[in-house]
Amino acid sequence: MSAVHREALRGLYTITPDDMLLPRLSAMVSMALRGGCRLIQYRNKVAPAPLQRAQAADLLRLCRAVGALLIVNDDLHLALEIGADGVHLGDDDGDLVAARKALGRERLLGVSCYSSLDRVETAARVGADYVGIGSVYASATKPQAVRASLDLLGEVRRRFGLPVAAIGGITLDNAPEAIAAGADMVAVIGDLFDAMDISARAEAFQGLFNHGMPVSP
Ligand SMILES: Cc1ncc(COP(=O)(O)OP(=O)(O)O)c(N)n1
Numbered sequence: 001m002s003a004v005h006r007e008a009l010r011g012l013y014t015i016t017p018d019d020m021l022l023p024r025l026s027a028m029v030s031m032a033l034r035g036g037c038r039l040i041q042y043r044n045k046v047a048p049a050p051l052q053r054a055q056a057a058d059l060l061r062l063c064r065a066v067g068a069l070l071i072v073n074d075d076l077h078l079a080l081e082i083g084a085d086g087v088h089l090g091d092d093d094g095d096l097v098a099a100r101k102a103l104g105r106e107r108l109l110g111v112s113c114y115s116s117l118d119r120v121e122t123a124a125r126v127g128a129d130y131v132g133i134g135s136v137y138a139s140a141t142k143p144q145a146v147r148a149s150l151d152l153l154g155e156v157r158r159r160f161g162l163p164v165a166a167i168g169g170i171t172l173d174n175a176p177e178a179i180a181a182g183a184d185m186v187a188v189i190g191d192l193f194d195a196m197d198i199s200a201r202a203e204a205f206q207g208l209f210n211h212g213m214p215v216s217p
């Protein structure tokens, strides 16, 4: 993994909300980038494939302009097709070994591990670049998600040395607790994109990593 990639695996990890409008989604992600976020995941569970492709390509353009990384959720082929910086795969999203091979060493592979140390072990064995742990808190975006304990964040970090993204119900209020427990990244949808000022909220999340305290409310 390059130094640039390693550096990006700390801080706010912006995950996109389901949105059927390309300009609106791009405008929202631009605000997160303006707030200093340098890691974006394109996740859209409702858009048809052609719109997904167009949205992901536009987000990649925005990320490239500021030196941020774009990870595509679920879809290795889309990630490779647009030349994204990596893919994030869960339990049902395809073979991890094949994905690692197709991505090469330069592009990132993120793996959802839920609350399972066995899955973290598998992710480490196949050469994942980071793991997602959660849902750490109750998530309005994905209420049915399995829950993971805060303690697991630190345990995964200590035992496997892989960057850990805490996900699920993360807010500006509870993120310090997740970071103190061992999260290298906080992966956020709702509390970022529901904010009145998305840039300010992104900056506040980033500030938790830079100074240990939010920059602004
Ligand atoms: C950083 C991060 N961690 C976990 C997930 C969840 O992935 P998955 O379990 O495949 O669920 P969906 O996101 O596809 O609904 C994630 N996307 N990102």
Ligand SMILES: Cc1ncsc1CCOP(=O)(O)O
Pocket: 134, 135, 138, 139, 140, 141, 142, 145, 167, 168, 169, 170, 187, 188, 189, 190, 191
């Ligand atoms: C994709 C995913 N996986 C577990 S919770 C979740 C959704 C996270 O969204 P939010 O930050 O709004 O809880």
Ligand SMILES: [Mg+2]
Pocket: 073, 074, 088, 089, 090, 091, 093
């Ligand atoms: Mg998935």
